[in-house]
Each structure stands twice: as C-alpha cells, then as structure tokens.
Amino acid sequence: MLQVRNIEKYYGSKNNVTKALNRVSFEVADGEFIAIMGASGSGKTTLLNCISTIDTVSAGDILLDGESIAELPASDLAKFRREKLGFVFQDFNLLDTLTLEENIGLALTLNHSDPKAVQKQVQNVAAQLGIVDILGKFPYQVSGGQKQRAACARAMVAGQSLLLADEPTGALDSSASKNLLEIMTQMNQNMGATILMVTHDAYSASYAKRVLFLKDGRLFNELLRGKRSRSVFYHEILDVLALLGGDVSDII
Numbered sequence: 219m220l221q222v223r224n225i226e227k228y229y230g231s232k233n234n235v236t237k238a239l240n241r242v243s244f245e246v247a248d249g250e251f252i253a254i255m256g257a258s259g260s261g262k263t264t265l266l267n268c269i270s271t272i273d274t275v276s277a278g279d280i281l282l283d284g285e286s287i288a289e290l291p292a293s294d295l296a297k298f299r300r301e302k303l304g305f306v307f308q309d310f311n312l313l314d315t316l317t318l319e320e321n322i323g324l325a326l327t328l329n330h331s332d333p334k335a336v337q338k339q340v341q342n343v344a345a346q347l348g349i350v351d352i353l354g355k356f357p358y359q360v361s362g363g364q365k366q367r368a369a370c371a372r373a374m375v376a377g378q379s380l381l382l383a384d385e386p387t388g389a390l391d392s393s394a395s396k397n398l399l400e401i402m403t404q405m406n407q408n409m410g411a412t413i414l415m416v417t418h419d420a421y422s423a424s425y426a427k428r429v430l431f432l433k434d435g436r437l438f439n440e441l442l443r444g445k446r447s448r449s450v451f452y453h454e455i456l457d458v459l460a461l462l463g464g465d466v467s468d469i470i
Contacts, residue, residue, distance in 0.1 A: 219379060219412055220246035220269070225278030227264055227435075238264040240435040241278070246380070251406040251413045253423035255455070256432035257462060262416045263384060265432070269414065270303060270382050271295050283379055300325040304373030304411075306383040306402070308390065310365045312357040318368045319344075319353035325376050343371045346409055347401070363397050370401050374411055381405070383415040387422050399425045420459060424452035433462050 227239040238261045246252055256262045267273035269280055271287055280287040282302055290298055305311075312321045319340055320327075326336040344350045347367045352360055357368070373381050383402070387395035403425055405411040415426065423429050425448065431438045439458050443451045 219248045219283060220414070221279075221281040222265075222269070223279045223281070225265075225268060225275045225280060227261070227268060227273070228276045238435050239268070239275075242432075242435070242437055243278075244430060244437065244440075246412060246414060249406070249410050249412055250428060251403070251411075251426045252415070253426035253429045254414065254416045254432065255418065255420075255423055255429055255459065256438070258418075260432040260462075261435040262432050264435075266382060266384050266414070266416045269380075270305070271299060297329070300329055301376060302379045304376075304378035304381040306370060306373050306381060306386045306398075306415075308386055308388050310357070310369040312365060312369060312372075314357050317354055317356055318349065318360065318364075321357070322353075322368060322372045322375050324372065329376070339375050339377075340371070343375045343409075344368075347371050347404070362394055366394070366398050366401055370405060374405065374409065379412065381411050381413045383413065383417075385417055385419075386415065387417070387419060395419075395422065420452055420455045423455050424448045429455055429458075431458055431462065438462060 222242060222244050224241045224243050225239055226237065226241060229236045229238055242265060254262045254265060264273065268275050271290070275288055316324070322344065323336045323340045326339060340353070341350060344353055347370060349364060349367045349371065352364055357365055387398055390398065399422055402413060406413055415422070417423050427443050429441045431440065441454055441458060
C-alpha cells in the first residue's frame with residue numbers, strides 16, 4: 219500500500235543545512251499497524267508530515283496505492299488527503315456546531331457525495347464502532363470516549379487507504395489513552411484499517427504489530443511483534459529505545 223523510497227528532507231540555507239531525513243526506505247502492507255519511534259529530533263514527525271503531504275521530500279519518492287505523492291500537483295492535494303488519508307488527532311478536532319453524524323461525514327460532504335450515500339457510509343462505520351445511537355448528538359453532549367470513536371469513524375468513513383496518527387495519546391490521561399489505543403486496534407483487526415502512528419510512548423507502540431525506530435533521520439532498527447504478548451513486546455521496545463542513546467526516560 220505505502221512505499222517510502224530513499225527519501226531525504228533538508229531544511230535551512232546553503233550555509234546552515236539540517237538533514238531531517240536521510241535515505242529512509244520502508245513499505246507498509248495493507249492492514250498493517252505500524253508505530254514509528256525515536257527521540258525528539260529523530261525525524262519521525264517530519265516523516266509523517268511528508269507522507270501526509272503536509273511537507274514535501276527533498277529527494278526520493280513516496281507512493282500510496284501506486285500513486286506518487288511527490289508528483290501530485292498542489293491543486294490536487296486537498297482532494298487526495300480527503301480520499302486517501304485519515305487522521306487521528308489528540309484532541310478529536312470535532313466541530314461543536316455539527317452533530318456527530320455531520321462531523322463523521324464531513325469529508326464526503328466536501329467531496330459533494332450523494333447525501334444518501336454519505337448517510338449510509340456514516341451509519342456503516344458508526345455501527346462498527348458502536349456509536350449509531352448517538353449520531354444525532356453534538357460533541358459537547360457525549361463522553362470523551364464517544365468523541366474518540368466519532369473521530370476515528372471520521373478518519374475511516376470515506377474508505378481511506380491509510381490512517382495517520384501523530385502522538386495520538388500525547389495529551390490524554392492513561393485511561394483515555396488505553397481507550398483510544400483499543401479503538402485503533404479494533405479498527406485495525408476488525409475493520410482492516412492500515413495505521414501508521416508516530417509516538418514517543420513505548421506503551422502506545424506496544425499495540426502495533428511492527429515498530430520502526432528512527433535515529434538522526436535514519437532507520438535505526440525495527441521490531442516485529444509476531445505472536446508475542448503485548449507485555450513482552452513492550453519490554454523489547456524499551457530495550458531498543460535504550461540502544462538509541464541517552465536516558466530511556468528522556469525518550470519515553
């Protein structure tokens with residue numbers, strides 16, 4: 219589904235160039251749940267920004283469903299994001315003036331989809347996430363967990379190819395973090411969502427099936443969970459983080 223091919227990203231001028239990404243390559247198969255980890259400044263958010271078309275690569279290429287992101291004209295980027303990419307945010311980013319149903323179907327509405335088709339797609343994804351009975355309510359009328367489910371439904375409603383999450387649990391308490399991670403696991407396992415999550419948190423990363431580690435803009439290591447328990451995988455992640463250098467507590 220996703221192919222990242224020898225991408226590089228530079229910032230600055232001729233006399234002061236920072237290489238944020240240095241020949242990074244990897245692939246993401248359909249239905250994978252991958253976490254990207256690394257210390258602050260390792261390039262993980264830059265990588266996600268390039269994949270999401272928020273930023274552009276200096277060299278190399280990124281292909282999603284065989285289509286080169288780097289070659290997309292600026293006029294097509296917004297449509298590409300709505301149709302191909304779903305985003306999971308820390309603070310939900312739901313609009314208070316719209317019902318949950320309207321929030322979930324917003325990208326489809328912006329694409330001028332048939333209203334009946336939008337309603338059907340919203341109902342389908344809401345049913346899978348258990349929020350059909352609250353679709354008529356506004357965000358301020360539901361719980362934090364229900365807002366999370368609505369935000370995740372919005373990320374998947376248009377049949378997006380790839381879900382991107384940048385530190386999705388960063389501003390949440392432990393209970394809300396666990397709830398969101400379990401929702402994302404449900405989306406991956408039961409709904410076939412392909413997820414790429416940037417996180418500094420080993421606990422969050424342990425929910426993924428594969429973890430990529432960045433150091434100084436390069437891929438440093440990767441771990442596959444396989445059939446190991448999440449607890450065992452969590453401690454293996456901590457071991458790799460320790461090898462990245464510095465105090466593990468500074469990274470996690």
